Structures are given as structure tokens and as C-alpha cells.
Amino acid sequence: TNQRSETFQNKAPASIKSDTLMKSAGKSLKEALLSAQSEQRITVGVYESAKIMTEDPDSVSFCVLATDEEFECDIALQIHFTLIQSFCFDNDISIVRVSDTQRLAEIVGDKAEQLEDAHCVLITNPSEGSWDEPALEKLHVFCEERRRQNDWLPEVSLPGGGR
Amino acid sequence: TNQRSETFQNKAPASIKSDTLMKSAGKSLKEALLSAQSEQRITVGVYESAKIMTEDPDSVSFCVLATDEEFECDIALQIHFTLIQSFCFDNDISIVRVSDTQRLAEIVGDKAEQLEDAHCVLITNPSEGSWDEPALEKLHVFCEERRRQNDWLPEVSLPGGGR
Numbered sequence: 201t202n203q204r205s206e207t208f209q210n211k212a213p214a215s216i217k218s219d220t221l222m223k224s225a226g227k228s229l230k231e232a233l234l235s236a237q238s239e240q241r242i243t244v245g246v247y248e249s250a251k252i253m254t255e256d257p258d259s260v261s262f263c264v265l266a267t268d269e270e271f272e273c274d275i276a277l278q279i280h281f282t283l284i285q286s287f288c289f290d291n292d293i294s295i296v297r298v299s300d301t302q303r304l305a306e307i308v309g310d311k312a313e314q315l316e317d318a319h320c321v322l323i324t325n326p327s328e329g330s331w332d333e334p335a336l337e338k339l340h341v342f343c344e345e346r347r348r349q350n351d352w353l354p355e356v357s358l359p360g361g362g363r
Numbered sequence: 364t365n366q367r368s369e370t371f372q373n374k375a376p377a378s379i380k381s382d383t384l385m386k387s388a389g390k391s392l393k394e395a396l397l398s399a400q401s402e403q404r405i406t407v408g409v410y411e412s413a414k415i416m417t418e419d420p421d422s423v424s425f426c427v428l429a430t431d432e433e434f435e436c437d438i439a440l441q442i443h444f445t446l447i448q449s450f451c452f453d454n455d456i457s458i459v460r461v462s463d464t465q466r467l468a469e470i471v472g473d474k475a476e477q478l479e480d481a482h483c484v485l486i487t488n489p490s491e492g493s494w495d496e497p498a499l500e501k502l503h504v505f506c507e508e509r510r511r512q513n514d515w516l517p518e519v520s521l522p523g524g525g526r
Contacts, residue, residue, distance in 0.1 A: 251438060254445035275414060282417035283446035290449045 231335035394498035
């Protein structure tokens with residue numbers, strides 16, 4: 201099998217898991233999420249996200265998986281994460297993971313149900329002709345660099361402080 | 364996006380959809396399924412199949428999706444099929460589709476519940492050191508040839524007559 205299938209098991213070597221990079225990428229992610237949300241370009245939930253990405257992969261710009269400890273007990277969620285990760289790779293969709301589901305939910309959730317299902321969040325593309333904003337652009341570069349290091353599902357640290 | 368994502372929508376050109384090939388591959392598939400079943404190397408069900416392939420992709424030799432008309436109304440099933448297809452491609456697992464779920468269920472099902480969930484069936488690898496049987500080998504060659512024609516999820520026709 202290839203290396204990507206083992207991302208959940210084999211963590212990247214400590215040398216390339218720089219805290220500073222993870223935090224900087226996390227700051228960009230929070231910015232990108234808030235900006236996308238103000239433009240209704242956010243999809244929250246594993247089912248809804250999988251639906252949108254499989255129906256129209258070109259409409260998806262970025263994917264976030266929340267893989268906290270709770271996730272490790274949830275086999276169905278793990279299966280979906282592995283399949284979604286594979287699909288994102290095939291369709292050139294940048295993808296990262298965060299370990300703090302609660303923090304992610306606080307940023308994107310405005311309904312109680314969303315807080316419960318923020319294990320997968322998508323940012324869809326802005327309207328045609330407009331550019332990716334700088335925060336999202338930074339995240340794409342971050343993911344590209346990590347992939348070059350064989351880190352196929354890089355972790356980022358979201359800053360605290362809610363919205 | 365790449366072409367594989369569109370397999371469900373864009374059928375292969377008629378010229379490469381030879382009935383004879385589909386039926387010959389279908390005969391091999393039935394043989395391979397029955398042989399695998401006699402050795403307990405069959406997994407039936409979307410959830411169980413996705414679980415096994417994501418946990419240990421190297422253990423999976425072949426994947427069959429049953430995409431009949433009923434499937435077209437089932438969005439969750441379509442999502443799973445697209446994700447599974449992507450995962451199989453990434454992990455070099457040969458995959459085909461059949462349009463007759465009932466026929467597939469009759470071949471692999473020995474319990475009532477399996478008849479209902481035969482939308483995805485896996486053949487896992489024989490024990491280490493032994494060879495793929497000829498029927499499975501033929502199917503791998505069939506899939507490889509189809510992929511070369513950009514047919515990423517080739518259809519095969521299972522022969523009738525139950526087991």
C-alpha cells in the first residue's frame with residue numbers, strides 16, 4: 201500500500217512537526233474559516249461534506265478533519281476520514297486535521313447541531329473569477345510543503361478565543 | 364477534477380463496452396466469488412467492506428459495487444461508492460460494478476441480512492504464499508485493460524442461475 205493510508209497511524213517525524221508552523225497555519229485556518237463563513241462558503245458535517253465533494257469536487261477548496269481522542273473510538277468516523285482523505289488527494293483538495301474539535305465547532309458553528317457534527321468542515325470555492333484570499337492561499341502552500349515531506353494529513357493548531 | 368470522479372455520470376463509449384467482455388468477466392467474477400466464499404475470504408456490506416479496506420488495504424484483492432437503479436435514489440450510497448472507488452484506485456485494488464444487486468446477493472449471501480446489504484462485496488487475499496486463482500487473475504487483467512481505456516469502474520454482467 202502507499203504511505204498515505206497510514207497517515208493516522210504513523211505520525212510525521214518530530215523534526216518536521218514544528219509547533220510554530222502548526223500555529224501559524226492554524227491562525228490562517230481560523231481566518232479562512234471565518235471569512236468563508238461570512239460568505240456562506242462553509243459546509244459542516246461528515247455527511248454533508250462528503251456529499252458536496254463527491255457531487256462536485258471542483259467546488260471544494262479546502263477540507264478540515266477534526267481528529268480528537270473521541271474519534272479514535274469511533275470506527276465509522278475513522279473509515280469516513282480515511283475515505284475522504286483519499287478522495288481529497290485524488291481531486292487535489294487541500295486537507296488538514298485539527299485535534300481540537302470543540303475549538304473548530306466554536307469557529308464554524310452557529311447551531312447546536314453543528315457543534316456536534318464538526319468532524320469535517322469544507323470551504324467551497326469563491327464565485328468564479330475571484331481569488332482565494334491570502335489566508336487560504338497560505339494554507340494551500342502549507343499543505344503542499346507538507347505533502348513534499350510525505351505528511352499527507354498535516355495537523356494545524358487552531359488559536360483559542362472562539363470567534 | 365480528474366476523470367475518475369465522473370465515472371458514475373459518464374459511461375464509457377459504446378465501442379469499448381463489449382457485451383462479450385462484460386459477460387466473460389462476469390463469469391470469472393462469479394467463479395472468483397464462489398471460490399473466495401468457500402475459503403471465507405468474502406466481506407459483504409458497505410460498512411464492513413469500507414472498514415476492512417481502510418484498516419488493511421493490502422488484505423483486499425478485489426472490490427465489487429452493485430449499482431442498480433435503486434442506488435441512484437440513495438445519496439448516502441452514492442457518496443460511499445465514490446469514496447470507495449477513489450480509495451481502491453489509490454491502493455491498487457481492482458474494482459468493478461454490477462447492475463444486478465439481486466444476482467450478486469444470491470451468489471454471496473447466506474443470511475437474510477446479507478441479501479439486503481450486498482451493495483459492496485470484497486474479496487480478501489488468500490493466505491500468504493498462495494497464488495490468486497485463475498478467475499481472479501482474469502478479472503485483474505480485465506480491470507487493467509479497462510483502466511487503460513479510462514474506464515475506471517468497468518461494468519461486468521453476472522451470469523444468472525444463482526449459485
